[in-house]
Amino acid sequence: MIKNSSLKLIKYFNLINYNLIYNNKAINRYKKEKFELSEDQAESLNLLKKSILNLKNCDLKNQAKNIVFNDGNPKSNIMLIGEAPGANEDLEGLPFVGRAGQLLDKMLSAINLDRQKVYISNIINYRPPDNRRPTEDEIKRYLPFITKHIEIIKPRILVLLGSTAMNALIGKDNVISKMRGKWIEKQFGTCKTSVIITFHPAFLMRQPAQKKLAWIDLKMIRDKKTNLKI
Numbered sequence: 001m002i003k004n005s006s007l008k009l010i011k012y013f014n015l016i017n018y019n020l021i022y023n024n025k026a027i028n029r030y031k032k033e034k035f036e037l038s039e040d041q042a043e044s045l046n047l048l049k050k051s052i053l054n055l056k057n058c059d060l061k062n063q064a065k066n067i068v069f070n071d072g073n074p075k076s077n078i079m080l081i082g083e084a085p086g087a088n089e090d091l092e093g094l095p096f097v098g099r100a101g102q103l104l105d106k107m108l109s110a111i112n113l114d115r116q117k118v119y120i121s122n123i124i125n126y127r128p129p130d131n132r133r134p135t136e137d138e139i140k141r142y143l144p145f146i147t148k149h150i151e152i153i154k155p156r157i158l159v160l161l162g163s164t165a166m167n168a169l170i171g172k173d174n175v176i177s178k179m180r181g182k183w184i185e186k187q188f189g190t191c192k193t194s195v196i197i198t199f200h201p202a203f204l205m206r207q208p209a210q211k212k213l214a215w216i217d218l219k220m221i222r223d224k225k226t227n228l229k230i
Helices: 004-016 039-053 059-063 087-092 099-110 136-153 163-169 201-206 208-227
Strands: 078-082 119-122 157-161 183-188 191-198
Touching (some): 039 136, 078 136, 078 163, 136 191, 157 208, 191 208
Parallel strands (some): 078 119, 078 157
16 A cells, blocks of 8 residues: 555656646746735835846846846745746746746645745846856845845745755855755844755756655645644
């Protein structure tokens, strides 16, 4: 007889192992749900976005088509942070709308979450040319913005997707293979939150064997969510 945990793992792989038949068309998220925010939070998010839009002498901003600021529910207790926008994200002005975004949606679905239940942003708000990795100077320039973003949202669970997000917010000397799957209590301004690091969906598309480890991380997020009564 197949154990319950094995059945859940099979269901998870059925959900996320469809990357061989991806639709290359980006997910259209322009019709987003409206969430009623407090005046303070709404104003803080607007001011933060304006600060990024008004950033001077930024080559990323000058070459990008759109700022990629956020997606999902600003009232959520779960925040996800990725690396930087890609081509599809740059076109739509929303994070995780390309192939990696499709996989992220499936990963969230595996633990009964979706974009109406989480909040999503990136370390960098503009697309690096040719989807290259952000430089240290670029990360340093945008770090105050994402730190403030976390402080405004005040998530109780913060999920860092990939090594760029981990190095920016946890430390440059850390290796994701050793840091993933662990809870870290971290303070960002006035926000104290539980941080977990897992692989970026784009990495999982290149290294599908690592999806087993990502499933462990997802179950930890699901269990933490239950324990915190989120």
